[in-house]
Amino acid sequence: MTPEQLSQVVLDTLNAAVADGTLTLTPVPGVWPARTVTVERPKNRDHGDYATNVALQLTKAAGLPPRALAELLAERLRRVDGIAGAEIAGPGFLNLRLAAGAAGEIARTIAAQGADYGRSTTFTGQRINLEFVSANPTGPLHLGHTRWAAVGDALGRLLEAAGADVTREFYINDAGNQMNNFGLSLALRANGQDVPEGQGLYEGAYIKDLAQAVLDEHPVLTSLPEQAQVEAFRTAGYKTQLRLQQESLERFRTHFDVWFSERTLHDSGAVEGVADRLAEQGHVFEQDGAVWLRTTDFGDDKDRVIVRSNGERTYFSADCAYYLDKRDRGFSPCIYMLGADHHGYVGRLKALAACSGDDPDRDIEVLIGQFVKIVKEGQEVKLSKRAGNIVTLDDVIDLLGVDAARYALARSNVDNELVLDVDLLTAQKAENPVWYVQYAHSRMCAVKRNAAEKGYERGGFQPELLTHERESDLLATLADFPRVVALAAGQREVHKVAHYLEDLSKKYHGWYTDCRILPEGDEPMTDLNSARMWLAEASQIVVRNGLDLLGVSAPERM
Incomplete structure (x- = not known):
């Protein structure tokens, strides 16, 4: 019996008591009528398999x-097939114990659903x-960037598993002067010149390599007039560098559905039209010859300039466009995943949504x-783009491998700074x-291979035989997987899955040690061995x- 099924049993019990006149429930907004009942695993398993308030x-x-109502429900729940016990605790908590057969049925459910186990319709209808x-x-x-490449991609997978329509x-x-500086930096390097310091140009060692790559593909560029060279290197370098970024991300198993060019917002007139669109909501004003958005109306620390007094559009204007x-394309919510140096953007983006007439708590x-930071042999590997000693996504892959890097980045709460220890994350321990x-997964697969060598074929399942304490713990943990996936998606916390x-791996290893899955030597396969094979397969699937x-x-295999 899954937590969802048990929740439905409790809800059905309530409705049955109302239907036969034993219980009267008057409507209370947000409480009753209810479409679901919360059941959770208690921290102390001595209190039962599940508890509900x-x-x-x-x-x-x-x-x-509360205790009187709990006793009424407990008396009825004790008669439900699959529930071995219902006890009242504290001010009115209801602790429920499942019969071994009902608890073990989760293994059959997992085997039947396979790759779909854990998926839900929690966020069906959301276009994110x-x-x-x-x-x-x-x-x-x-x-x-690598941290968000791992966490962002995992969050997209979680949201889709919870039923959302996700566009990555x-x-x-x-757009902007940075691209001109980029083109000039490449042109200087291609002509064998050093990039001067302190002028906002790109001095990293990669610039020399990129300039040579562009020149190899377009050898005539250095023969162009100076300004034409800058423009040509800007265009060619942009295409090459973007392609290299895309290749690195694909290598890291991070896929994007849309590559959106900021420049298209300028070319289409979207940036130019921002002030007029936002003025419709009444939060645009002029001051000192500039056009402003009054974001302080919605908690921002200061109002934001959209158009400078000289007529130039600000970068914030592009943010608005x-x-x-995104909203014109029908997305809600729009989730922005930004780096640690972007804390100031939280207030202004939330205020922007409110100024445009949206709900900042729902739409953004x-x-x-x-x-x-990354550490190897006890020493931090420094990041210094200007000095040319940059730790890139490709470096991380080469140091750790894709699996170790993605897992290590995803298992830590993004609110916390993170240290990646190369020596630890490449060790087999x-x-x-x-x-x-x-x-743990490879061990589960080894059990299946060993069973196949003994001629085992999955057949009948007697879940009531799974009575060992280790099995109860393992089954309860397997049953919790869909809830964890939905919770991690809803709270945007992928580390909960890790x-x-x-x-789960710890519980499996403990069960593997204490409960013999396959018979020894030439002993025949028993019904208990067979039931445990179902449990091993369910664990492997999850x-x-x-x-x-x-x-x-x-x-x-490992």
Whole structure:
């Protein structure tokens, strides 16, 4: 019995008591009538397999003390097939124990659903725009981008698993003076000149390599007049660098549905039309010859300039045009995943949504990821783009491998700074979390191979035989997977899936040690062995599904 099924049993019990006149429930907004009842695993398993506070929630609707209502429900639930016990605790909590057969049925459910187990319709109907990484096309993706590449892609997978329609979007910052500086930097390097310091140009060592790559493809560029060279190197360098970014992301298993060019917002007139569109909501004003958006009306720390007194559009004006474009395409919410140096954007983007007439609590979300550093042999590998010593996404892949890097980045709350220890994350030991989870999966696959060698074919299943304490713990954890996926998606916290997988792996390893799955030697396969094979297969499916949500492979051999 899954938590969802048990929730429905409790709800059906309530409705049955109302239908036969035993219980009267008056409507209470947000409480009753209800479409679902919350059931959760208690922290202390001595309190049962699941617990619900439904009696506390419905005490006003029922006109009964919580314990009295809980006792009424408990008496009926004890007669439900699959429920072995129902006990009242504290002020009116209801602790429920499942019969072994009902608990074990989750293994059959998982085997039947396979790759779909854990998926839900929680966010069906939502069209979410998920924007992440969004780097300038003027250099390689660095370690900070790498964190969002892993977390953003995993969040997209989670949201889709929870029923949402997700568009993963990369915003290409290809407008503004930075692109001219990029073109000039490449032209100087292509002509064998050094890039002068302190002028906003790009001095990284990669610029020399990129300039040579462009020159190899277009050898005539250095023969052009100076300004024509800058423009030509800007265009060719942009295409080359963007392609290199795309190749790095694909190598990292991070796919984008849309590559959105900031320049198209300028070319289409969207940026120029921002002031007129936002003026319709009454938050645009003129002061000192400039056009402003009164974002302080909605909690921003200062009002924002849209058009400078000289007529130039600000970068914030492009931000406005981009948000309006997303909303015009029908997305809500629009999720922005930004780096640690973008804290100031949270207030202004929220205020922008409100100024455009949207609900900032519903239509826009801004997530901030903290800094990452990488350590090898006890020494930090420094990031210094100007000095040319940049740790790129490709460097991270080469140092750690895709699986270890993605898992390590996804398992940490993005609100916290993160240290990636190369020595730990490439070690084959239990302290390495990705190895620990992948090893659990390979161990599960080994059991299947060994069973096949013994001639085992999956047949009848007697879930009531799975009575060992280790089996109860493992089954309860497997049953919790859909809830964890929906919770992680809803709270935008992909690390919850990684922590779940580590807990599940620990419980599997403990069960594997204490409960013999296959018979020894030439002993025949018993019904208990067969039931345990069902449980082993269910565990393997869930670990595989969880790793897939994180974009990490599930090896069958290690």
